Amino acid sequence: MSVQASAAQPPRIEPPRIALVGNPNCGKTALFNALTGSRQKVANYPGVTVERKTGHAVSPLGRRVQVIDLPGTYSLRARSPDEEVTRDVVLGRFAHEEGPDALVCVADATNLRLNLRLVIELKRLGRPIILALNMMDAADKRGCRIDVATLSAMLGVPVVPTVAIRSGGVAGLLNQIDRTVASAFECAEPCSWSEPSSRDLRAYHQEVESILARCVTDAGLPPLATQRVDTILLHPVFGLLFLFAVLFLMFQAVFAWAAAPMELIDGAIGGVKDWVDTTLPDGALRSLLTDGIIAGVGSVVIFLPQILVLFFFILVLEATGYLARAAFLLDRLMGGVGLHGRAFIPLLSSFACAVPGVMAARTIENRADRLATIMIAPLMTCSARLPVYTLLIAAFVPDKPVLGGMVGLPGLVMFALYAAGILSALSVAFVLKRTVFKGAREPLLMELPAYRLPNPRDIALGLFERAKVFLTRAGTTIFALMIVMWFLASFPGAPADATEPAIHYSAAGMIGHALEPLLAPIGFPWQIAVALVPGIAAREVAVGVLGTIYALSGSGEALHASLAGALAESWSLPTALALLAWYVFAPQCLATLSVVRRETNGWFWPAVMFAYMIALAYGAAFVVFRVASGLL
């Protein structure tokens, strides 16, 4: 090793960096996962990836390469914030980061035309390029014939066929990365790029046509099955009916399918609690374990089956390609309140959690449309609100079959709560689009991908991932909050002449009593006041806190009764209804507010969001409580 040589050309410590660039939905993230062993979200609609993600791949020669996955785009002329990420990374404009050493252009082999146009645009950057012809399996199945050697010669870049979703489907790409990276180091001159004019775009298009004429010997069949299915699913009447039926089934199933496993978990938790009760001597430790941790964390964990059912539906809808159809079907209807059809996708993700929902709004091009979508996303009932709904429904709604036994009353109430969230979101959007976010809607120009059967393994992995996130959260954040709440609810202890359960005299009791006057007009007792405070950190904690409070308030015998039973005894129906109304609008958790801050670059919009939602929540709870008290 010579010192001089390394002084002249300092050795690179960082591994070479390659970026995956291509049209939306061509399989970049699937390739990324195959190359790096990651588990980033893959789904069958354009606009899944909205951020830059990095990972490491090891090439067959043992070289470590940093791989960057990017949002899909049709051109470097970014139209929306997600596409800006792609442009900035590719051009080396991203903060504190040089441009990538090489680009892997990913193209959907079943639809080369649009993909190759981007390749031609990217070639002008002068960076080393590899073209990955992805989805070769689908292309073969449709009888599409591509002459890879000629394509490579005409484009002047190496071309490798890949099948991102098959094991070993990226071996050729890894070999090519080795070759390209070995020769890529010298030519890292800064990119020059200027926005192509429509004349340039037509010229690129001509170039693509002449390449296609030589390289595609058979364009294959169109996706006939997809077209046949779409004659029904995109039918003006049946299509919409089907969409509403799917949504109804989804909310109904969250209730119905999850009931049995929830009872099992409930039984198991009760068993553990009994065991602790009989094994440990009475005292603070036993109380911490049973009243704090088991009652608190347990009352959250029990909702795992419901969360999984909800995610099952969302994962299947995403994987089949139906989401883009829903956006199509709803474009006109959502246009009625001024929203873009595409807003349906972020809004549907918000049923799982508002955080990815708010981020998915990046794919909406126009700033006013995007802000309107972000502002209403938290009104979609997120999965963390499910526990609150379920608990109150179990406590107050009798389990009677309705509609001729087709659905249960609890499921119907659940659907009504979801519908209340959706309708209020649409009304807020209507008001926003007529006041602060005035202006015509952006044009709709969206590719409808061919349907794909979801891979059961992917769905299972997705659910497993969700379960892990949920249980980790229950084991960390919620666990810690519950211990804190148990201490607050247990100390200081009751005075000698206490007439009420000890919790009345504790710190939590004091906080609750201090807040009580504020919440009395909407019918909330002090126990709810205590639960709402940590509920802002994580909504489902509210249920856990109620679990602890009522466990500590109960006398020895009543302790075994379920939380739902305890609530049914101690709350009036108007109070329960008011709490449900509160939670339809409940001010979102801290995670949502901070992601809104990040996406809007400031505290203004999160502050507005918090204010309007708390006002709506208070107002709705007030009206519901008063009306219900008057009627009942």
Add this chain to the structure above:
Amino acid sequence: MTLPSPSDGDLRLHQLRKGQPATVTGVDESVVVTTLPAGELERRMIEMGLVEGSRVVILHEGFPGRDPIAIRVNEHTLALRRAEARAVRVAPLA
């Protein structure tokens, strides 16, 4: 190739019947009211494959007002609104 006869000399994509194949003969955004800066809609359409010579056919129509429409453009399917489809000049294939 036959040139469009004078009667349908200025046929637009949104006027096509469902299932009637056509080729794109031009993109002219001047007939569309849009929030986008001048020239932007035309470029987006070209990027999405709506460019001279492309084969198009309307596959599905939405609700209400048979809007938006899903069209097959060469090898892919595209959803767009009738309002913007006005910008695409087409010649029906017999």
